[in-house]
Amino acid sequence: MPPASLPPAPTLRESLSPRLRVADSEATHARLAEIAPAFPAGFLTPPCRDLLLGIADHSPFLWRAITRAPDRLVALLEQPPDAASRRIIAQQRAVGGDCGTNPDLAAVSRRIRENREAHALLVALADLGGAWDLAAVTQALSDFADASVSAATEALLRQGMAAGRFRPPDPAAPQDGSGLIVLGLGKLGGGELNYSSDIDLVVFYEAEPAAAAAGGDPKAFFVKLAQGLVKLLADRTVDGYVHRIDYRLRPDPGSTAVALSTVFAFDYYQTLGQNWERAAFIKARPIAGDIPAGEAFLAELAPFIWRRHFDFPAIAEIHALKRQIHMVRGHETIAVAGHDIKIGRGGIREIEFFVQTQQLVFGGRKPALRGRGTVAMLSRLVAEGWIDGKARDELSAAYDFLRTLEHRIQMVRDEQTQRLPTGAEALTALALFSGFPDLPAFEAALLHHAGRVQAHYALLFEAEADADDTLVFGETEPEPATLARLGAFGFRDPQRAWETVQGWHLGRRPALRTGRAREILAEMLPALLRALGGTADPDAALLALDRAFARMPAVAELLAILRSHERLRLLFADILGTAPRLADTVGLSPHVLDTVLDADFVVPATDPETVRTQYRALVGQPASHEEFLDRCRDATRQMVFVTGARLLSGILTPRQAGEAYTAIAETTVALSLEAEERRFGLDHGAVPRGRCCVLALGRLGSRQLSAESDLDLVFLYDFDPENRTSDGRRPLDAVVAYNRLAQRLFAALTTATRRGRLYAVDLRLRPYGSHSPPAVQLSGFAAYHRDEAEPWEHMALARARVVAGDADLGAAVTAEIARILGKPRDPAKVCAEAGAMRALVARERGHAGPFDLKLAPGALFDLDFLAQSIVLSHAGDWPGCLGLGAEDLFRGAAARGLLPAATAEPLAETYGFLDAVYQWQRLVMADPAAEPSETASWQIAKAVGLPDARSLAAELRRHRRRSQPCSRGSGARCGGRAVSRAGVPLRKPSTLPARSGIQSGLGRNHDGRGDDFGA
Secondary structure (H helix, E strand, O other): OOOOOOOOOOOHHHHOOOOOOOOOHHHHHHHHHHHHHHOOOOOOOHHHHHHHHHHHHHOHHHHHHHHHOHHHHHHHHOOOHHHHHHHHHHHHHHHHHHOOOOOOHHHHHHHHHHHHHHHHHHHHHHHHOOOOOHHHHHHHHHHHHHHHHHHHHHHHHHHHHHOOOOOOOOOOOOOOOOOEEEEEEHHHHOOOOOOOOOEEEEEEEOHHHHHHHHOOOOHHHHHHHHHHHHHHHHOOEOOEOOOOEEOOOOOOOOOOOOEEEHHHHHHHHHHHOOHHHHHHHOOOEEEEEOHHHHHHHHHHHHHHHOOOOOOOHHHHHHHHHHHHHHHHHOOOOOOOOOOEOOOOOOOHHHHHHHHHHHHHHHOOOOHHHOOOOHHHHHHHHHHOOOOOHHHHHHHHHHHHHHHHHHHHHHHHHOOOOOEOOOOHHHHHHHHHHOOOOOHHHHHHHHHHHHHHHHHHHHHHHOOOOOHHHOOOOOOOOOOHHHHHHHHHHOOOOHHHHHHHHHHHHOOOOHHHOOHHHHHHHHHHHHHHHHHHHOOOOHHHHHHHHHHHHHHOOOOHHHHHHHHHOHHHHHHHHHHHHHOHHHHHHHHHOHHHHHHHHOHHHHOOOOOHHHHHHHHHHHHOOOOOHHHHHHHHHHHHHHHHHHHHHHHHHOOOOHHHHHHHHHHHHHHHHHHHHHHHHHHHHHHHOOOOOOEEEEEEEHHHHOOOOOOOOOEEEEEEEEOOOOOOEOOOOOOOEHHHHHHHHHHHHHHHHHOOEOOEOOOOEEOOOOOOHHHOOOEEEHHHHHHHHHHOOOHHHHHHHOOOEEEEEOHHHHHHHHHHHHHHHOOOOOHHHHHHHHHHHHHHHHHHHOOOOOOOOOOOOOOHHHHHHHHHHHHHHHOOOOHHHOOOOHHHHHHHHHHOOOOOHHHHHHHHHHHHHHHHHHHHHHHHOOOOOOOOOHHHHHHHHHHOOOOOHHHHHHHHHHHHHHHHHHHHOOOOEEOOEEOOOOOOOOOOOOOOOHHHOOOOOOOOOOOOOOOOOOO
16 A cells, blocks of 8 residues: 655644734834734634734834735745745745846846745744744754755856856856856854844856956956955845855955965965954855856865864963954943944854864864754764753753844844843833833843853953962062062972072073963963972972973964863873973973873773774874874874873773784884885886785784883785786885885885984894895795794793784794794703893993883893793693783792792783783883883872882882792793793803894994893
């Protein structure tokens, strides 16, 4: 059976539920009685009568439209309002095409004005009658304006065709492909037009298609067209007007023509564009002319509107514009009589600024915040975590109230005004027209909504400094009150703190000499000093900030970010006091602080897939290889910073931080390899059936990377020996090709560009170490480890895993490593060799002291050697040990009887504790192996659950002492034999082998740090 048809939509008359109230009942009923005979029988239902009485009493404009054509009123009310609106809009849009090849503009003018009056009456009836909500009203008004501009544009283009001045690609559709771009901005662009609003238009043209259509320089033709739009739409005739047009949102409106080329526009916005213009373009959309060209223009302009970083300076600039409006026009307080509900305090503009400013600040990084609708964006701000639900609900309710009131004001006489009347009688009439029983009820509602708007606006723009924070730094000697205040903030040496800050005011730091930097500093200095005072060592934090200022070429951007967000000030203060490397990152790239404000900051992901997705999003689609290198450095810096900030904030544990650092490095290596393979292929093509991958060892392999770790990598490849030449325009032998590709990859990772470098890379754990080419063929890798490798090299493979490249080759490499490690071995000999190598390391490299948690006796190096010895001894019988972390390995070994249970758990606990402290050392200490400062000790102690620095030192001694006997053989066993630190080696070298990478002359990485030696 065919589906049942839907019931017809109710007519507007059937949908009426007006709330209007009448002031002068007798006169109003008399007016209605005059035209009542023109209505059909039964037409004046009670709701319809109430609606018409309210209009007759309060709106001369609408009543004239009704009395001029009562039959039109009947026709409108007897249709569903949505269908009636669509019909009138379609009629309006068709006027341009219906005017023929030689249009009569006077006739066009009459028709579009008639349609406007009909549509204005329909919208008012649907609005006042309760059939439409605010969104439906503003959308209908905006859609009609779109149709009006399109019809007028079409008519003027056809006039140009008739005069031989315009030859479009398609004469039947002259706007298509014309290169003409008519953008709607403001409320029109946002689909939020008010009842009697003007429309903000900007006219641009694409030079090439426009010139082809105009037969030469198109500027004169399109300037005349823009002027013609004003005449056709805005001029008042006996038939009224359609829309007032405002062209003042175009570039430099005081000195430019009303139609501009897109080339000029791009140059202007990129060099001179201001934040208020960015805000205006949030709502921009093409409404007439060549729509695809308009969309392409806005897409190309997007980087001007949406900055890559959180743009906190926009807050101050937008608020300055609002203050200027108040000063010029006088709307500094909330009132009722004479108050401007658009630009006054608590008005519509404050809601729009509240939304648009946060869109400007956050929209570059959050595409979901790039919408045009004010109320919709309030909801998106909640979803993205920038405001709470209460702010959304209160501002949305206020927006609905104020915009509806705006319509009531304008419906009285069709005037573009948002100012409330001043007299009590007029105010009372407006209150009744708005559905309130009396003036006091109206006033209470207005003040309620305006007060809430003002409160939310003030929270964003107008936070005031504590009056008690008044500080004076301009005198030759500090005032006692200032010193006392600095002491109260927490500075132990207020005199020195005062001298440091006075130096900033005197311009001793070049970055602080600009007027903007000094202005921002003066404004937010008390808040900044208060934040520094809350750190563990305020004096050290202040000196760290002073050193950062000395290194920075400019500081205004950083200060603007800190001024705008207390949470960032507090975190930055903590970073200055406890994490010098993170502070250096902020000094180099202040916008890394943006990540702290992301809602995702407190719910981090450390799994490689999620990190890879985030990293790729940050890198985007660079236009060149050089840009790719820079974006990778920016992405790595940002993600490493946020990982450190999360660790510092307690959001990540040290182990999770190690996993996050590892995932970032893996992704960096993988993307760099992909990029270099693509670039290499352009020159040399691909090796038939060739493939490559990257093997990670050391802490990268075990997923324990720290903030300052280098990368131990081996580049592996394979190919068909029967077809070993690449197929590009400059072919290479496969061995040469993969070695060059390896060199390019390592250069991409290590080369310093203007954005710094990515990582230090150590390649010396490959077969034959530094004496071999950078790339290793799989067969050579297997043969070396089968026939020539020493036991310590096999131990290093215990933490090896493939992190980038061809998946099939990676699986083959993983299987080969499993075969190597699974080879039967005598556990006693393995442990003896390990003990000899550890003794040799101790002799040749020593350690930096008890806080050297890598090389000190009983520290991580010893425990890693023990874990790797267990793997090498038992992987054949226990393949599940491959890939286990040291803690799980010790516990698993105990379960299999390879370690005493009483030993394994303390070893695992010690390893976890030492590794956590190791991560913290690399975050908060410039020299992690040195004795930590008092502040660093306190920070690390607090992070690992200890009360103070003394407790930390004692706990480190306890754990290292607990692990030393195990590494020397008093309890740890490999297959029933004690591990002897001084055991007899299979081959006892007098010095460390060169390929071990730790011999005296070779034992440094490219950046001067020691390598991981597989540990």
